[in-house]
Amino acid sequence: MGFPDTLEDAGRRLQRRRSGAEGRSTVGEVMAVNCSRCGSTARGLARAPLPGAAGQAVLAQSCEPCWRAWLDLQVKLINEHKLSPAKPEHFERLIGEMNAFLNLHDD
Numbered sequence: 548m549g550f551p552d553t554l555e556d557a558g559r560r561l562q563r564r565r566s567g568a569e570g571r572s573t574v575g576e577v578m579a580v581n582c583s584r585c586g587s588t589a590r591g592l593a594r595a596p597l598p599g600a601a602g603q604a605v606l607a608q609s610c611e612p613c614w615r616a617w618l619d620l621q622v623k624l625i626n627e628h629k630l631s632p633a634k635p636e637h638f639e640r641l642i643g644e645m646n647a648f649l650n651l652h653d654d
């Protein structure tokens with residue numbers, strides 16, 4: 548029962564394992580972002596929801612409502628395809644789905 552393991556859970560474990568200096572930074576105020584998915588300039592996330600480049604891309608390019616829409620979709624994908632984000636190949640696949648859904652791009 549309960550919620551499935553998500554990318555965020557796997558990400559948090561990854562961060563812990565990396566003795567994470569980068570996981571500790573907090574941001575005082577939430578910046579407005581120009582969202583890559585919906586095109587609006589809106590409130591972004593308070594901090595990167597994932598470790599590494601993927602998290603930075605979400606932080607810089609996604610508004611909060613779009614991020615929440617991805618979280619809903621992520622749960623569906625995990626259930627439908629029996630994914631377990633703790634497995635590297637499933638993690639990578641979800642990151643790919645996330646990049647496509649949120650229309651993230653490298654700068």
Ligand SMILES: [Zn+2]
Pocket residue numbers: 582583584585586587589609610611612613614
């Ligand atoms: Zn958006």
